[in-house]
Amino acid sequence: MAERTVAKVHDAQGSPLAVAIEVSGHHLFGDEPVARGGANLGPTPYDLLTAALAQCTAMTVRWYAGQRGWPLEHVAVEVEHGKRIEAGGIEAVDAFRKTVTITGPALTGEQRAKLIEIAGRCPVHKTLTGTIRIETLAG
Numbered sequence: 001m002a003e004r005t006v007a008k009v010h011d012a013q014g015s016p017l018a019v020a021i022e023v024s025g026h027h028l029f030g031d032e033p034v035a036r037g038g039a040n041l042g043p044t045p046y047d048l049l050t051a052a053l054a055q056c057t058a059m060t061v062r063w064y065a066g067q068r069g070w071p072l073e074h075v076a077v078e079v080e081h082g083k084r085i086e087a088g089g090i091e092a093v094d095a096f097r098k099t100v101t102i103t104g105p106a107l108t109g110e111q112r113a114k115l116i117e118i119a120g121r122c123p124v125h126k127t128l129t130g131t132i133r134i135e136t137l138a139g
Contacts (some may be wrong), residue, residue, distance in 0.1 A: 015039035046081055050096070054079040056124035057098060064118045071106035072115070096128070 007023040009030070017038040018031040030045065032038030043051070054077040065072035078099045083092035100119045102112055119125075 015041050050079050050081040053096060053124050056122040057100060057119050060122035061115050061119050065115060070111050072104045074103035076101040
């Protein structure tokens with residue numbers, strides 16, 4: 001494994017489900033909404049996953065345009081996550097809808113199209129659509 005990210009999570013006070021999260025030197029709290037037994041002290045796991053996809057997409061588009069010197073002024077990404085049953089399906093699947101808004105009056109139509117294409121190639125997008133292996137060990 002070339003790159004490694006380690007996230008550490010432990011119980012936190014203030015809610016039966018609250019956790020303290022430490023990742024890459026950053027500290028934050030996670031929780032569930034009151035309706036799900038938490039106290040809404042922080043984002044839910046799905047909030048963080050959805051935000052990770054939006055963040056990665058925006059950063060990838062910004063990086064790609066910058067590497068080419070393209071006149072991208074602003075990029076905004078909105079990601080929605082939910083469960084839905086596909087046509088003919090029985091089990092709910094996770095569905096993400098990503099809307100990418102690119103601002104830059106001097107961008108050509110070709111550049112805009114390429115940036116939208118690149119939005120689908122961010123590392124988190126690739127992880128979510130690729131093969132994933134999770135190993136659970138006793139600590």
